[in-house]
Amino acid sequence: MSTQRQRRAEAPELKPGQLSKPELLQMYRTMLLARRLDERMxxxxxxxxxxxxxxxxxxxxxxxxxxxxLRPGVDWVLPYYRDLALVLALGMTAREAMLGAFARAEDPSSGGRQMPSHYxxxxxxxxSGSSPVATQIPHAVGVALASKLRREDAVAVTCLGEGSTSQGDFHEGLNFAAVHSLPVVFVCENNGWAISTPLREEMAVKRVSKRARAYGMPGETVDGSDLLGVYEAMQRAxxxxxxxxxxxxxxVLTVRLTSHSSDDNQFTYRPKKELATETRHHEPLAACGRYLRxxxxxxxxxxxxLEAAVAAEVDDATDYAERAAPPAPETLLERVYAEG
Ligand SMILES: Cc1ncc(C[n+]2csc(CCOP(=O)(O)OP(=O)(O)O)c2C)c(N)n1
Known part of the structure; x- marks a missing residue:
């Protein structure tokens, strides 16, 4: 049974947008860097x-x-564990991402305390988020409330998977944000799977965006391999x-190209044919490459x-993080409790 194939029929055509050629090339490079870093991991x-x-x-x-x-360093971003390309695009470096993967002292996310990918x-x-899914949503709503009370124009953005929309935190967060008209954007990266649970067993609606109406806010669905479509929808939000x-x-409709995590084997529950079809039509790196060509x-x-430059960056990040020092034992309790 193909969950993803039922969601979308055809690959999108990328439309020319307001972005310059160097900007588009830079966006493609970031996508490539994220892919190659991820493969190395x-x-x-x-x-x-x-x-x-x-x-x-x-x-x-x-x-x-x-x-x-977004405006990096001005707008607040509360990502989830899949957001490597997002944090790289905001300005996190390949070395910083790798330091987190190796749990080194210099890891900017938590000094090696957190699970990897808790950026x-x-x-x-x-x-940085907590490991229970959807907890980042009320955090983002609180950040947006603070921004509003301080009369700042910083927007809070949080990302989540579609499985996380079944958590109570999702409903409470969206309701509160809408009631108080808070400056927050909720981005659901819908890849059709919550570990081994397919979309049809997660919810009785076909589109996560349909849920927005119940809270009194706009909801929109875009194809995640349509880079410019995502950008334009996000700009509006x-x-x-x-x-x-x-x-x-x-x-944003995405395709999960790998198993849920390195501790999972997706082919014990996911038909290979479904993944092949999804990849053929909606793999974002290839779609963006076709558009740029x-x-x-x-x-x-x-x-x-670009491939050579990215490969050198991934090698450098790997070597740097592998050689970096682990956290010193006497610092064990630092960053765990509020200090001062
Ligand atoms: C509250 C809670 N329940 C269960 C888990 C275990 N868990 C980790 S990731 C995940 C799947 C989440 O799926 P989804 O939100 O669709 O995101 P995806 O991984 O597909 O991007 C689950 C069930 C958890 N971390 N937190």
Whole structure:
């Protein structure tokens, strides 16, 4: 049974937008860096060097499109564990991401305390989350409330999977945000699976965005391999929030190209055919590459140059993080409780 195939019939056509050629190329490069970093993390996991991987593969277009509508270091971002491409697009470096994967002292997210992929950066206003899914939603609503009370124009953005929309935190958070017209955007990266549970067993509605109406906010669904479509939808949502018009629920359809995590084997529950069909039509890196080639922005020589530059960056990040020191035992309780 193909859950994803029923959701979408055809691959999207990317539309020319307001972005310049260098900007589009940079967005593609970030998607490529996220993909290659993620692939390297799987190798390191299988070599026994890092404990755990939870992939962004298949979500890169959604995440880079979302980030492009934000002001890094001004707007608040409360990501979830798949958001590697999002945090890279906001300005986190490959070295910083790898330091987290190796749980090193220099890891900006938590100094090696948290599980990998619980991204955080005070510099970039990325707020590290808790492991129970959907807890980032009330956190984002609280941040948006603070922003409003302080009369700042910072918007809060939080990301979640569609499985997380079944949690109470989702409903409480959206209701409170709408009642108080808070500057927050809820982005659901819907990949059709919550570990081994397919969409049809998660909810009785076909679109997560349909839930928005029940709270009194706009809801929109866009295809996550349509980089520019995501960017434009996110721009609309952020503009509403900034102008005091309240929250938006944006659903971005993605494909989960890997197992749920490095501790899972998706082919014990997911038909290979479904994944192959999804990949053929909606794999975001290929979709973006096709668009850039059609637009005359990318050719074979430029693609090779980008691959080489990204490979060097991934090698550098791996070597740097592997050599970096682990947290010192005497610092065990730092960053666990509020200090001062
Ligand atoms: C409250 C809670 N219940 C269960 C889990 C175990 N868990 C971790 S990820 C996950 C699936 C979440 O699926 P979804 O929100 O669709 O995100 P996806 O991983 O598909 O991107 C579950 C059930 C958890 N972390 N927290």
């Amino acid at each position: 799987w190798l390191l996991n299988r070599q026994g060097k890092i404990a755990f991987v939870i992939s962004c593969q298949g979500h890169e277009g959604a995440q880079v499109g979302i980030a492009k509508a 955080g950066s005070p510099r970039l206003r990325i707020v 952020v503009a509403r929030a900034r102008q005091g018009e309240g929250p938006t629920l944006l659903e 059609q637009a005359g922005i990318l050719d074979d020589a430029k693609a090779q140059e």
